Amino acid sequence: MMKPVLFFLTVFQIISLLVSAQTPLPPPIKNNFNKLTSYGELSTYIQEIGKQSDLVKVEVIGHSAEGKNLYALKFSTSEFGKDPSKIKVFIFAQQHGNEQSGKEGALMLAGELLKPENRYLFEKMDLALVPQVNPDGSEMNKRRNANGVDLNRNHVILTEPETIALHQFFDKYLFEVTLDVHEYSPYSEEWEKYGYRKNFDITVGATTNINVSDSIRKLSDKDYLPFILSYLKEMDFSSFIYCPGGPPELAYIRHSTFDINDGRQSFGIQNTFSFIQEGMNGKDDSIENLQRRAEGQMTGMRGLLEYTCLNKNKIKNVVEESRKILTSPLPGQNISIQSIHVANGQSLDIPLFSYYSGKDTLVTVRDYRPVVKTLYDVPKPVGYLIPKDCTLLVEWAGRHALEQIPLKIEKGGHIGQYRISSIDSIDFEGDKIVDPDITVNELKELPAPPSEFLFIPTAQLKGNLVVLALEPKSMLGLATYKKYANFLQNGQPYPVLFVVKK
Numbered sequence: 001m002m003k004p005v006l007f008f009l010t011v012f013q014i015i016s017l018l019v020s021a022q023t024p025l026p027p028p029i030k031n032n033f034n035k036l037t038s039y040g041e042l043s044t045y046i047q048e049i050g051k052q053s054d055l056v057k058v059e060v061i062g063h064s065a066e067g068k069n070l071y072a073l074k075f076s077t078s079e080f081g082k083d084p085s086k087i088k089v090f091i092f093a094q095q096h097g098n099e100q101s102g103k104e105g106a107l108m109l110a111g112e113l114l115k116p117e118n119r120y121l122f123e124k125m126d127l128a129l130v131p132q133v134n135p136d137g138s139e140m141n142k143r144r145n146a147n148g149v150d151l152n153r154n155h156v157i158l159t160e161p162e163t164i165a166l167h168q169f170f171d172k173y174l175f176e177v178t179l180d181v182h183e184y185s186p187y188s189e190e191w192e193k194y195g196y197r198k199n200f201d202i203t204v205g206a207t208t209n210i211n212v213s214d215s216i217r218k219l220s221d222k223d224y225l226p227f228i229l230s231y232l233k234e235m236d237f238s239s240f241i242y243c244p245g246g247p248p249e250l251a252y253i254r255h256s257t258f259d260i261n262d263g264r265q266s267f268g269i270q271n272t273f274s275f276i277q278e279g280m281n282g283k284d285d286s287i288e289n290l291q292r293r294a295e296g297q298m299t300g301m302r303g304l305l306e307y308t309c310l311n312k313n314k315i316k317n318v319v320e321e322s323r324k325i326l327t328s329p330l331p332g333q334n335i336s337i338q339s340i341h342v343a344n345g346q347s348l349d350i351p352l353f354s355y356y357s358g359k360d361t362l363v364t365v366r367d368y369r370p371v372v373k374t375l376y377d378v379p380k381p382v383g384y385l386i387p388k389d390c391t392l393l394v395e396w397a398g399r400h401a402l403e404q405i406p407l408k409i410e411k412g413g414h415i416g417q418y419r420i421s422s423i424d425s426i427d428f429e430g431d432k433i434v435d436p437d438i439t440v441n442e443l444k445e446l447p448a449p450p451s452e453f454l455f456i457p458t459a460q461l462k463g464n465l466v467v468l469a470l471e472p473k474s475m476l477g478l479a480t481y482k483k484y485a486n487f488l489q490n491g492q493p494y495p496v497l498f499v500v501k502k
C-alpha cells in the first residue's frame with residue numbers, strides 16, 4: 001500500500017522527510033520557549049548537527065574566560081572559504097550575555113538552514129554562524145564576560161579570549177559580510193518619564209565611522225538598510241534604523257557611535273560589509289516574549305542572507321575594491337581621528353510606544369544628528385614604529401596579528417615623533433575624554449637601532465585601525481583606555497614613532 005504514496009512523492013520531498021526525521025530540533029523550539037537554552041544544550045545541539053549534516057562543520061574557534069567552547073557552525077556545500085566565486089558571511093550573536101534572543105534566534109536559524117529547501121543559499125555563499133560569543137555571561141544572564149569586561153567595547157584593545165577568538169577567526173577567512181546580533185532595552189526610567197519608549201521588534205545599523213570606504217557605506221545605507229527594514233515588515237516584525245541616544249528633548253538622536261571598538265565597526269573598518277542588529281529585550285525577565293524575540297532575530301539574520309544571495313557580486317566587488325584601498329593605499333590619504341555627530345537639517349519621524357495611550361505614536365525628533373563629520377584629520381603615514389621594550393604595545397600588535405615588515409625609509413622620507421605639550425579634554429558622545437596637545441619633531445635618526453623597533457605598515461587590511469589606535473590625538477586611540485593612559489605624559493615624547501614618505 002505504500003507504493004502509490006511514494007510514487008507521488010518527489011525525490012526532493014523524500015529527502016526532506018528523511019532529513020527532518022534525523023535532524024534534532026533547535027533547543028528553543030524543543031523547550032517550547034519556556035526556558036533559555038543552556039550552554040550544555042547548545043553544545044549538544046551543535047555537536048549533533050555537526051555529526052549528522054553534510055552541510056555543517058563545527059569549529060571551536062576559542063574558549064571563554066572560564067574555558068567554555070566558542071562554537072562556529074560553518075555552512076558550505078564545498079570546502080569552507082575555498083571557493084572564490086562564493087561570498088563569505090559571518091554572523092555572531094550574544095556578545096552580551098543578558099541579550100538572550102540573539103543566541104536563541106541563531107540556533108533557530110541553524111535549524112532553518114538545514115532544511116533542503118534552503119540549500120540554494122549555499123550555492124552562493126559560505127556562512128559561519130557563532131550563536132554564542134559570551135557563554136559565561138549567558139549562563140549568569142549578565143552583560144559582561146567572566147572577567148567583568150564588556151566584550152563589545154573590547155575590539156580595539158582586544159584583551160579578552162572571546163574577542164580575540166572572533167578576530168582570529170575573521171582573519172582566517174576575511175569574511176566579506178558580518179553581522180553582530182544584540183538586544184536593546186527600551187525600558188529606562190528616562191524614557192518612561194518622557195512618556196514614550198522604543199517598540200521595534202528589530203533595529204538594524206550600518207557602519208558609521210567615516211574612514212570606512214564611501215562605497216561600502218553607500219551600499220549599506222542606501223540599499224541594504226531599506227531592504228532589510230522592509231523585509232522585516234513584510235515578515236510582520238516592526239523594524240527601524242538603529243538609533244541610540246534620546247529621549248528626544250533630553251539628548252540628541254544619532255545613528256550609533258563611530259567608535260570602532262565594537263563588533264560591527266571593528267570589522268567595518270577593515271572595509272567589510274558590516275552591520276549590527278538589535279532585537280527588543282524582555283522587560284522583567286529574560287524569557288518574556290522569547291518566541292517573538294527569537295523569531296524576529298532569526299528573521300533579521302535570514303534577511304541578510306537573502307540580500308547577500310541576491311547581491312553577491314555587487315557586494316564582493318565593492319568589498320574587494322574597498323580593501324584594495326587599504327592594502328595598497330594611494331599617497332595623500334587622510335584619516336579622521338576626531339569626529340562629531342551633526343545635524344543635516346532633517347528631522348526624524350520615529351514611531352514610539354506611548355505610555356499614555358498604550359499605542360505607537362509618530363514622534364518628530366528635532367535634535368537629530370545623523371551625519372558624522374570630521375574634526376581632525378591626519379595624513380596616513382607609511383607606518384608606525386613600536387619600541388620592542390614596550391611590552392604593552394608589542395603584545396597588542398600580536399593580539400591583532402598585525403603585519404610587521406623590515407623598516408625601510410625611502411629617500412626624502414622621515415621619522416616623526418610626537419611630544420605631548422599639554423593634556424586637554426574633548427567631548428566624545430557625551431563623555432569627556434583625553435585630548436593631548438602635541439608638537440611634531442622630525443628625527444634625523446632613530447633614537448635606537450632599527451632592531452629595537454617593530455615596524456607596522458599602514459598598507460594592510462587593518463591599516464585604518466592601526467592609525468586610529470596609535471595616533472595620540474585619536475578619540476578612539478589606545479591612550480584613551482586606562483591600560484594605556486600613561487602613553488600620554490605632559491612634556492614627554494609619545495612612545496610610538498611614525499614614518500612618512502616624501
Ligand SMILES: [Zn+2]
Nearest residue numbers: 096099182183
Ligand atoms: Zn548588546
